[in-house]
Amino acid sequence: MGIRGLTRYIRSHSEFFQDVSLCNCKLLIDGDNLYHNLYFSSGLDIAHGGDYARFADIVREFFAALRVCRVAPFVVFDGICDKDNKKLATLKQRTQERIIQAQSLSFGGSGSILPIVADEVFIQTIMSLRVPMAQAEVEADSELAALAKQWGCPVLTQDSDFFIFNIPGGVCAFSDLPWHTLSVKASSGQRYIATKLFFQCHLYCQFSLKTPRLLAILAVVLGNDYVDSMVMQPFMSAITQTVKRGPVARPLQIEILFRWLSRFNDERDALHAAMKYVDVSRCKVQEQKLLDIVQEYISPESTLDSFFSTGYFPLRKGYFVSAQAKGACPPCHDPRQPLNPGAKCSEIPEWIGEGLKAGLLPPFVCEAFKLRQIILSTQVECVHLQSSHLCSRNIRYAIYSLLLGGPATSLRPKSRHHRSSGKWCLVEIDRRGKGLLHTQVRPEDSALFAQDIPELHRLPEIQVDSRYHLLLTIMGCSAEDLADVPTDLQLPIAATRHWLIHAVAPKPRPLHLHALLLGFVYGKLTASISAGPVSQAEAPGTGRDLKICIVKALMNLAKSKVLARPQEVTSHVCNQWFSCLVMASHLNKILGYPLQDPPLERLYCGPLVHGLSRALSSPSVSPESLLASSSGTLALYLALQQATTKGPTASVAKVGSKKKKRKSKTRAARNDVKDELDAECGWVSALVLK
Template structure:
């Protein structure tokens, strides 16, 4: 049986991912609200509270894992939900996702919420060698049967009345306040959900129900509300996109792209996940979202450091048209093209205008960018990262891009990097080479023994994740900046058709490792003492260090000295952190996410959770 995964999670056989933002921008308000929520969650985590913020490069790591496992996948051009529903019904397989919208879609084989999987509970199928992982499957038919055989075609109306990603009209509150929904004493959230569903169960179809909704609204504007609600309900209907064609023929037709006149190679690369949604957003909307990390909220957001790289990416995207008539008009714009970046400013979001960097004439045609010789594309990449190619000659192929990015990072005035930060990053990059030494050497080989010892020592260094643990915010911010540089370095490398090999991101960077190494390097341990147990790794580390050293500011290597004024600043910082400390409570009840609007529908027994909804 095929299992279809949506958005940012792995699959057993096939996987589909959201691409860029919806071209119509219907969800822009929702996306901005979510960005604000992520900022609040990141701030809470930064001061020892609770929250959930995915790592910046989680998508790229995930795609590499899919490729390694030989999992077929496709990346939708924009919103993927309807495409996933259509493909799942075509293949008659369930959808695995964390998105509660799939409670509303009419899925033949149901919806398996990802948080219902007992991943560590591996079971054997009776009298076979096959295994399974217990999970729950949400059935729309069973759900509608529970609510007096509710017509499932009414659920899209239920979704928009509850308020979904596409519509959240204040006037809907007018209807909810005036309509006499069936009364429940089970808490406000439960009351609205159950009341709406019971009310809708009295109607035969959405047209009749919608007419009754409009009765409670002022006559003026009823038609506009009706059109908007119908339009929003369409988001739960089957898609015109046939993703199954991609798995059969390696390509598929996306109606959203037909009038955009984008180069064919770009569309193919987006579908294969070889280009990120960041690129399609910049191409189509001229707007990108810069995702917040767990960083120091009192400092400018970590993405600022990589803005020059993004300006070059925007410059390469300036002329996206594959139509020669359009190209002649766009080759040399009279003014730099502006792109909007939605970024964190303090603890809120702001849309900043960033201008693309105008590039040489031979880079102005995006449709022919992949035809540039490899050497020319490599030079363009390294010029963007401000690195001389000679510096990378002694660096292993898979570490050339990370080292080039590190050189860029060290040169930036935005970064406040210290020697321990650089050393921690470089030591972390040794994890994959160490595994290669261990796997390729014989048991009696002393190199393998030393590599194993060093590998195990680095594993022990990792900082354990403790509840309410406080980060060293300055160190966290520095590493966030490095990850932003790596992200944009990867995206530029992908846009240039990988003139440098893509590194193995699954082992390149570990936050818990580099933070632990920083603590040890500052306290007592030296990089040399760690590396002495494996001469081969020590030699590689020296190559990495020497390559980056020439790009680091001179003060990075000055002897440690702490003036009284610096001590006073540190004391003041500690005092400020104490003032800003927040008290949080850990909630182990994972059944309901307040940002997942229809997550309540997935609860097996709503009554068990009445107390929680009342507290909320």
Template sequence: MGIPGLTTYIENRAHYYLEPFELHDTILIIDGWNLSSQLYCTVATCNHAFGGDYDQFAHCVFQFFKDLLQCKVEPLVILDGGWERKKKHTLIERFKQRIKIAENYYTVKSNNPTLFPILLPEVFVDVMKKMGIRYAMSTFEADDSVSSIAKILNVPVLSYDSDFFIYGVNYIPFHTLDPYIVKRAQSYVKRCRIYRVEKLLEKFKGLDITVLPLASILLGNDYIDRKIFTEFLNRLKIKRSKNQNEQQRRIEIVFDWLKNHSLESAIAAILERLSCEKRKDILPLIEIIINGYVKLSTYMLRPLNIDNEIILDAEKNSKPFKFQNNLNNLDNSNDTINNSQSDNETTRIQLNCNKNNQDEDSADDNDGVESDVNETLPYDKEKEEEWDEENFAALVPQWFIDDHLAGKFPLYFINIITHRVYMMPVQIEDFSCHSAHKISFPLVTSICSLLTTSRDHNNSNTIIQLLIRKDCRLDRQYLSIPPSPVAFEDIRNLSVNERKKIIDDILQIRGNNKLNELPSSWRLYIACIIFWMRQNDDTKRTKLHLNALLLTMLIGIIDRKIGFNRINKNKTAQKEFSEAFNNKEEEIRDGKIISNDKSILMSNLIDSVTEEDCTAAMPFFLDHVNNKLYSMPKAFCANIVHVYAQFQACLRHAMHLNALLGHVYIQPSPSEFLNGTMYYNLYSNFSKRPDVHTYIATKLKDASRLLEIFKGLYHIVINELQDVTIEERSINLKRKRRKNTKKTIEKSIKKDDSTTIQSDIDDTGAPSNFYDPSNLFTLLHVT
């Protein structure tokens, strides 16, 4: 999570610390999830409010890796796994912040903090897999592995995390990358800036690289609250400055103090300012932090297929740090320091928690979440505190370790196994309704049951804590999970058909269904649509929702035929993007999926789609995402987005259950089917049409094959829902209205007003209340 203020400190002195660098002909170690978030926030032209424009994000990721490969840069991507207990409090605080962000969301992109769509990790990994990028997922946090691999291979790191300033690696901050590559003779380079730790050591003469981890401890990290060292920090004379805030001055004075000490003497000096009892608690944490920075972790080298000789050599040179001085020999004159600290603060120290320098009042309504997690759940608290790669590997079957390292599982699987906790990601949704995740609880229950039923403990229920949104706050819900008929260890011993039956039963897929008429990579996706439509809750899904979702699927076919095009530029790169994915759709994973000749009809229809069909249909789809729409959104309909969020929750958990079962269905690619902005605008448009199918037929009259595909999909879904009453359309959907003043934009939006749906495109083609994510003038209302 970084060291507060250190990135700013370095950037303010970029002329000294950050050297110009041309990236080419090298291996590059990439902090995976960090890169994913940076690409989404700063490069992809996605709108957050409508739940995720995954096609545009996938194109952005593809183009980034394509540029690296053109520069003969070989990316090795390391992904974080489950969260460690030290970060639980910080993550909970961030969860509450995301709820507040989602509650106050507008469609105006420039005024919104980023809230990541929930399928972003799946899309990021999917693109890397299809491009042949090497990646691996760590069991827990990956920073140590990223730095270790970079040191062992002597190659740079790409991230945007201030921890890497003190890891002792050659570090390229993401924001220093030029957006384009440059041709050099017969090759290409990507210009950027690189940080070398030697510059820091030169700046503070006498500073040794081994003491740098102590800067993390004193300046604030996720292990220990910086306030613990208040007495020590107060003894360091921080000079006043008009140009620097207190944290910036503290950074400089800490490095200036460390340059006069060895690692042992610096630790001793720090501990001497604590009471004798606190020293015993803090010293092990200090040793853990130091070893995280200096000990070479080789755990992730084998999943990346690094040469075994390199691994063995690194293991020989990797020695853990252990404080050599005797605590009893330290100066005890400060034994009474910090005795005024409250019992609650002492508990937080012992539990390795950190508020990460946030305002203490920010934990108002959920203080005690930490203790509730540990005191309520029936498992060994001490064991829960000590998870690492080795003892975790001893707990789970080898197939699970292999698939996790290969990035096939979501990171929360680790949290369910180790912490018995699932933090359900926040989405943009209607806060007057239940959480959009609730609709997917049958899938969540199955996942939890499979992960927690062992051969030795298969007779009793397991309590899983869900951290989920309720109204406008975080809620802790405890699910009593019944044991699975099959033990965790034995899942992969079942036949493919036995494993397939587990997911089919939950999704209510009957044996005589028409899913087999679909291409194999579409079946799970359509099954999720049917499951989503079947659910009975406080938000009704109508045929308008179904039409919008099915029609959005066609954009993937168009992209593969004529190239990715949302903003009408760089068509050559877009065509290459589509071609790279085109030959992957019908690929059968591991040869274990049972094919069916009935799928040939729909597959042939899809294959028969021509460029003329796509060219004729493209204007209609671009009208719902592209720069022809200049109107200002007069109202944000939370209900439309909420229903879409429900579908994403179903798809997310169905894909994860499918992965756990060994991919009994070919995993769908969300980037080929989902664009939240298009879905939102299609639904808004359809809501004003008296006969939606006649309207669609009119718009796609020159793209007859695409129209037939849509009709075929609609018929298959409706045929499976004959026992369900589905309304044609909703009445009086809730909208969130925006006030016109800038001051109001910065404040929380008010309660939803009930209004009728307005037409987004009238019969003359004039736009009404669309949102265009790529148009800078979308806030202007043109009449």
């Protein structure tokens, strides 16, 4: 949520804040807000798909600073974005704005598009640090406000809604937290972060408000994500014109509203008085609905206090590991197969609820299950190209079938008469050009495999091997394809195989695959280097020293080739790969992690992959020449390359086929690039048919 103009007004009044030394306390953190601010404030790559290793390092540094100051962080993430579709219009508008920003970034301009797996990298990183975290059922605001009131601790957020919530411990804006610079108390030697906190009491005392509950009226009058500011515009015009005729700047509007609120004893009287200026029949807004929104600010509720008090730290080895701690699993039970799914088919299963609350499952799962509506994420790509999410459509449709139930239909139905009529319908919202495309998805659209789709509540009862086979079937690969791949790269390789088969134009070229796989190798090398030398007696030029040389050579080559403006085709094919990876990751989580969760921070570095793609366009540069100095590293690369291209697949064999048509010279010139890309895609089928 957010209230337009309120942050600027509050921050212009220093009397609302108090200087504090942040140490020896609990700190509730708005998780979504934090990872956005950490990423964008660190100057990390956006245009080329993200720099996740550097981002993970920054996250570790941030929580290390809190630990040194003896600040105990508790992170809460948003759940489903819109429980009752009350803010659907707001979400669509923001998606539209992100599409325009993505277009600007694709041309080398400015924009703030969070790279697609930055949120998951953040979660993986804080889980490795054993930072307590939870995911709210809906937005995290109410959960954080209620917990802060119970615990008496501050909240770290940049959300203006927290100026309205009554938080006795204060509100700390990320921009006011100089976590890079720690201070030391002379008396005790205790390190702390010198910051300032907003206290609501200073605000309502300033305007002599009879109760802090009146502040909640600001949210519905000024407008938030649930209430359009135009609804109360007649009222705002009426009270501002008594002070100044003509247009009134937002800060003055807010001040006038504060002084108007000082007349009333409670929020009900104030809202009733304001609604007299509003044409309810035209605006279709009822006073009671607005009052309900006001009450959400006044009396927030939390279900997470008991969750955090258990000291539960989720581990990604199954749907939820807490079952063993609760005594639900006998000692001989495989922890990757949780017991007691405990829910009817028509309700969300208990294991999904536990997984969502622990952050093991993404909000995508709940949005599909409850809202039947998915807004696909925006990536940096040219708007005249097809959406990169078309590439992962088959995986998404399989996920919907698992979550909502679907027919056991064949991979390629013979006719429409063989397609079952579905009982559910889900709406996907994706980019088409600069606009939004709404697509209805039904069970018959998810005909991906010729076997029964297991019921959702029965998934925990299925053996790991069966879930593993189901995952590979949906991804279109076999266990044999992944046999020589390191376990932490098996899911990314399965996603890469799916990407090669289902990519839409412009399709990937050999250099794009080589660059991605070199990125995987680069990540493995940097992980090995970070772990330290295997032996102190390693000879110079071998082992760790050699890995460091290769890593430096790859990055230096990439830096010399990468451009500020991302290459159009490279961006689009990488975005398609990301879409497949994200959906494969979602599927893996729903199936209880039959494949190891990959370390996302080590998989992709945007400037590296884009730079290597340009470098590999030269005939003198090849993966073999770049890795020739290390036989072990080269062997890893070749194993990954073979795993992505082996196995006869009919879909791959068709890639790159060209229809013989007569073209005018103008049309031929216009399609030169596209034809070259399509022709080069024949390399996939050539490798497969060898």
